[in-house]
Each structure stands twice: as C-alpha cells, then as structure tokens.
Amino acid sequence: MVKNSKIPSASLERVALYLRCLEEIKSKGEIVISSERLAILCRTNPAQVRKDLSYFGEFGVRGIGYDVDELIKSIKRIIGADREWRLCIVGIGNLGLALVGHENFRKRGYRFMAAFDIDPEKYGMELPNGIRIQPLSEMRDTIKRLEIQIGLITTPPSAAQEIADMLGDAGLSMILNFSPIQLRQKEGCIIENVDFTVKLDNLAYHLKELEQDE
Amino acid sequence: MVKNSKIPSASLERVALYLRCLEEIKSKGEIVISSERLAILCRTNPAQVRKDLSYFGEFGVRGIGYDVDELIKSIKRIIGADREWRLCIVGIGNLGLALVGHENFRKRGYRFMAAFDIDPEKYGMELPNGIRIQPLSEMRDTIKRLEIQIGLITTPPSAAQEIADMLGDAGLSMILNFSPIQLRQKEGCIIENVDFTVKLDNLAYHLKELEQDE
DNA sequence: GCCTGTGAATCCATTCACAGCT
DNA sequence: AGCTGTGAATGGATTCACAGGC
Numbered sequence: 001m002v003k004n005s006k007i008p009s010a011s012l013e014r015v016a017l018y019l020r021c022l023e024e025i026k027s028k029g030e031i032v033i034s035s036e037r038l039a040i041l042c043r044t045n046p047a048q049v050r051k052d053l054s055y056f057g058e059f060g061v062r063g064i065g066y067d068v069d070e071l072i073k074s075i076k077r078i079i080g081a082d083r084e085w086r087l088c089i090v091g092i093g094n095l096g097l098a099l100v101g102h103e104n105f106r107k108r109g110y111r112f113m114a115a116f117d118i119d120p121e122k123y124g125m126e127l128p129n130g131i132r133i134q135p136l137s138e139m140r141d142t143i144k145r146l147e148i149q150i151g152l153i154t155t156p157p158s159a160a161q162e163i164a165d166m167l168g169d170a171g172l173s174m175i176l177n178f179s180p181i182q183l184r185q186k187e188g189c190i191i192e193n194v195d196f197t198v199k200l201d202n203l204a205y206h207l208k209e210l211e212q213d214e
Numbered sequence: 215m216v217k218n219s220k221i222p223s224a225s226l227e228r229v230a231l232y233l234r235c236l237e238e239i240k241s242k243g244e245i246v247i248s249s250e251r252l253a254i255l256c257r258t259n260p261a262q263v264r265k266d267l268s269y270f271g272e273f274g275v276r277g278i279g280y281d282v283d284e285l286i287k288s289i290k291r292i293i294g295a296d297r298e299w300r301l302c303i304v305g306i307g308n309l310g311l312a313l314v315g316h317e318n319f320r321k322r323g324y325r326f327m328a329a330f331d332i333d334p335e336k337y338g339m340e341l342p343n344g345i346r347i348q349p350l351s352e353m354r355d356t357i358k359r360l361e362i363q364i365g366l367i368t369t370p371p372s373a374a375q376e377i378a379d380m381l382g383d384a385g386l387s388m389i390l391n392f393s394p395i396q397l398r399q400k401e402g403c404i405i406e407n408v409d410f411t412v413k414l415d416n417l418a419y420h421l422k423e424l425e426q427d428e
Numbered sequence: 429g430c431c432t433g434t435g436a437a438t439c440c441a442t443t444c445a446c447a448g449c450t
Numbered sequence: 451a452g453c454t455g456t457g458a459a460t461g462g463a464t465t466c467a468c469a470g471g472c
Contacts, residue, residue: 008441009416016415021396034453042396046453047443054455062449062454079415080422094315098308103370104394104411110418150417156317173424174417176410180318182235182256190420192413196390197318199406201230201293202223203364203388204324206404208294210387222463248431260431261465268433276432277472 011052012079017042018049019075026068034065081108086148088114090163091155092122092133095178099152101128113146118159136163140170150174157181164191225266226293231256232263233289240282248279295323300362302328304377305369306336306347309392313366315342327360332373350377354384364388371395378405 021041025033035046035053042049053059053071056078060066076082087105089096092115099105100112106129115133117123125133134142142148151167153160153175160179167175168189175191177183185191235255239247249260249267256263267273267280270292274280290296301319303310306329313319314326320343329347331337339347348356356362365381367374367389374393381389382403389405391397399405 010441012416012419013412016412017396017409019415020394024395036453043398045443047445048441050454051442051456058455060454063452064450065453078419080418081415085414085418085421094308094312098312099410101308105414108411108415110411110414149421150414174421176413176417178410180234181238182231185257190417192417194408194410194413195231196313196392196408197322197324198227198230199390199408200299200319200324200364201233201295201322202226203390203404203406204294204299205226205292207299207363207388224463250431259465261467262463264432265434265464272433274432275472276470277430279431 007055011055014042014044014048014052015056015075016079016081018052019072019079019081022068022072022075026072030068032065033068033071035060038066084109084111085150086111086113086146087150087152088112088116088139088143088146088148089152089154090116090136090139090167091153091159091179092117092125092127093154093156096152096154097127099154099178100131110150113148114142116142118155136166139166143167143170143172148172150176153177153179153183155179164189221269225269228256228258228262228266229270229289230293230295232266233286233293233295236282236286236289240286244282246279247282247285249274252280298323298325299364300325300327300360301364301366302326302330302353302357302360302362303366303368304330304350304353304381305367305373305393306331306339306341307368310366310368311341313368313392314345324364327362328356330356332369350380353380357381357384357386362386364390367391367393367397369393378403 018038021038035049039046039049059071059074087110089100089112112129112131115127115131116136116139117133118136122133123135151172153163155163157179160181161183164175164183168186173189177191177193180195180197183191232252235252249263253260253263273285273288301324303314303326326343326345329341329345330350330353331347332350336347337349365386367377369377371393374391374395375397378389378397382400387403391405391407394409394411397405
C-alpha cells in the first residue's frame with residue numbers, strides 16, 4: 001500500500017468504498033444516511049465510518065446523519081474523483097480489453113487515452129472506446145502529448161518490469177500493475193499491484209483450514 | 215480481509231507473494247536465499263520476512279539462509295498451493311474470458327471446471343480451456359457433481375449479489391468477487407473482493423496530493 | 429562473521445465511550 | 451432522543467535488537 005501524509009491508507013481505501021455505496025443509496029432516492037447504515041452496507045462498523053470521514057473534515061450533522069448527496073460530493077473532492085484522470089494501458093490481451101471496456105472506469109472519471117502493445121499485428125487496431133493500439137516506440141511521445149497521468153500494465157509478467165521502466169522514463173509517476181509479479185519501482189514512481197491469485201491463495205488457505213477442522 | 219486463526223492475515227498474504235518470488239529465484243538457479251534478499255525482492259524488510267515465516271515453522275538455517283527449493287515446498291504446503299483447487303466462474307464477458315485464459319491460475323493449481331452465463335446465446339460456447347458455458351440453472355448440480363470449491367463472480371454489478379446467493383445456496387463457501395460492489399455474505403460463506411477501481415482511486419488521491427505540493 | 433528466530437518495543441488501526449450539537 | 455466527532459483505550463502488525471546456531 002502507498003504510504004503518505006497523515007491519513008491512514010486503510011481509511012482512504014475504505015472511503016472509496018463508501019462512495020460506491022453512497023451512489024447506490026442515492027440512486028434509491030435516500031436523502032440522509034447514518035454512519036450505522038453506511039457501515040452495514042460497507043461491512044464495517046459505525047465508529048470506523050465516522051473516524052474515517054473525520055480525517056477529512058466534518059460532513060455530518062449531529063442528531064441527524066449525513067446528507068447523501070453532499071457526502072458524495074465531499075468524498076469525490078477528497079479522493080480526486082471529481083475530475084478526470086487520463087490513463088494509458090500497455091498489453092492488449094484479454095485482460096487489457098476487459099479493462100478498457102469496463103464501464104466503471106469511465107463512470108468514475110478514468111479515461112483510457114492510449115493503448116500500447118508489442119505485437120505489430122495489433123498496431124492500428126481500434127478498441128471499443130475508439131482509441132487505437134500503438135507501438136511501444138510511440139509511448140513516450142503519446143504520454144507527454146496527451147498528458148497521461150496513470151499507466152496500467154496488463155502484459156505477461158516477463159515483460160512487466162521493462163514496461164514499468166519505460167513508463168517511468170516517459171514521466172509517469174503512477175502505475176497500476178496487473179501482472180502477477182512484484183515490480184521494482186524507481187524514485188518518484190508509485191506502483192500499485194492488483195494480484196488476484198494472492199486473493200485466491202487466501203481462500204484456498206482458509207478452505208484447507210476448514211477441511212482440517214472437520 | 216478474511217480473519218481467522220492465530221496467524222495475521224497480512225502475513226498470509228505476503229507469504230503467497232514470497233512464493234511467487236521464490237519460484238522466480240529458483241528458475242534463475244539460486245539455491246539459497248537470505249531473508250534480506252527475499253525482502254528486497256518482495257519490497258518488504260528482512261524482519262518481516264522472518265517473522266512471517268516463523269508463524270508457520272522454522273525453515274531457515276542460522277548463518278546460512280533458506281534453501282530455496284525447500285522453502286517453496288514448505289510454503290506451498292502451508293498455503294495449500296500443493297494441491298488442486300476446482301473453480302467455477304459466473305459471467306463470461308471480457309474479464310471472465312481473461313481469467314479463464316490466464317496462465318497463472320493453472321500454474322498455481324487452480325482449475326476452471328465450469329463456466330456459467332445468463333445469456334442463452336452463449337450456452338455451449340467452448341472456452342480456450344475446453345469447458346463449455348452452461349446456463350445458471352445447471353449451477354447447483356454442476357458444482358456438486360464436479361466438487362467445485364471456489365466460485366468467481368465476473369458479472370455486471372447488478373447481478374452480482376444474486377449470483378453470490380446462488381453460489382452460496384449451491385454449497386460453495388468461498389467466493390472471489392470481481393464485480394465492483396460490496397456483497398452481503400451469508401453465514402459460512404467467505405467472500406473476497408478484487409476491486410481495481412479502489413486501487414485507482416488511491417493512485418489518483420496521491421497524484422492530487424503530489425500536484426498540490428508543488 | 430553471518431543469518432535465523434523471537435520476545436520486547438513501537439507503531440498504526442480499530443473500537444469504545446462520551447461530550448456536544450440538533 | 452438521536453447521531454456525529456473525537457480523545458482515550460485496546461488490539462494488531464511491524465520493527466528492533468539480540469540470543470543462538472552454523
């Protein structure tokens with residue numbers, strides 16, 4: 001996890017979750033929500049919710065609760081979800097395609113501006129969102145020109161480190177890595193890993209424990 | 215995170231990571247490794263590595279380090295990666311396809327045994343690994359018959375809760391949810407969420423902070 | 429001398445419990 | 451009365467520092 005500032009990174013992560021629940025709540029027409037109800041929806045507890053929010057300011061009204069709409073706006077402002085972020089993605093296999101086509105990115109203000117792949121056969125191929133696959137050699141220029149801020153890596157693990165270095169050299173400071181490999185990060189470049197096999201390992205471990213208990 | 219037994223869940227998660235690094239190390243022909251080197255590779259610190267491993271037993275040799283091959287075997291045994299786990303997946307869109315085709319699952323002993331989708335047009339479609347897409351109505355029987363242990367949800371968020379309930383009813387106790395929604399879990403059913411937009415929100419937050427500092 | 433294993437110390441996160449506002 | 455905001459207390463996880471084996 002990224003470590004920074006005085007705010008617990010765990011809180012930050014949960015706040016992004018609250019936002020998601022609140023939007024659902026809002027779409028159901030609810031106007032106010034208590035920390036207790038929000039806690040239930042997000043599978044945590046009321047004290048946690050209040051503490052998390054208190055790191056960023058005072059958003060609630062004592063005796064009443066939180067105004068759903070206002071809280072959504074506040075959280076969006078806090079976590080930067082009130083603006084657009086420009087992404088590029090490297091490695092357009094199944095996973096890359098899945099991510100580029102994923103509704104949720106667009107809905108949250110994340111825009112894929114460019115896609116790169118090493119395979120010449122794919123150059124020029126148009127993705128569902130209208131962008132075209134470019135060769136790696138154009139990465140540097142494109143990132144600068146389109147002012148891209150975040151890079152996603154969806155290459156096979158063997159290529160991931162090299163791509164991470166290239167992205168860093170091109171000036172990106174934020175990388176989201178989907179390749180199941182631990183990447184070395186250089187100074188001034190934050191890399192977050194999304195690794196679902198680790199989660200699976202977790203489930204498997206607990207399943208094993210469960211079996212043994214019987 | 216799943217909470218259970220006396221072992222810190224954070225440790226368990228890291229140990230799965232160590233395994234990945236160790237296999238890389240092994241493929242490069244290294245025979246022994248120190249906690250320090252393993253720590254560098256996994257971006258943690260030596261004390262952490264030693265403490266994590268010590269929860270499960272004593273695997274190292276003082277003055278020398280850890281035998282790579284032996285440590286791999288031990289960790290595999292610990293986390294249950296020394297055997298096969300049978301998976302099913304519900305929702306065969308881009309993401310579902312990406313996961314089913316992903317080398318790493320098979321390599322770690324996770325086998326996709328069945329795939330389900332709500333779309334009748336897809337019934338019978340054969341996936342790269344040879345399994346065929348089935349209707350939801352066959353879920354219960356198939357899970358029992360093939361002794362499936364873990365279910366993956368890759369449906370749109372709107373369908374996710376219903377699917378989770380169905381999987382639970384069919385007897386599954388472990389679910390990995392890729393849909394960006396918080397699922398209510400019933401008694402005796404552990405649900406892990408893989409949510410990459412949360413990670414992105416994280417990066418965006420830090421990017422914003424970075425900008426403000428200037 | 430080198431490197432592990434681990435109690436003790438520290439650091440961080442969560443929960444409690446209550447004061448304060450409506 | 452109801453619900454937030456927050457110091458204080460608790461509980462977990464990480465790091466220190468050193469004893470013990472090679």
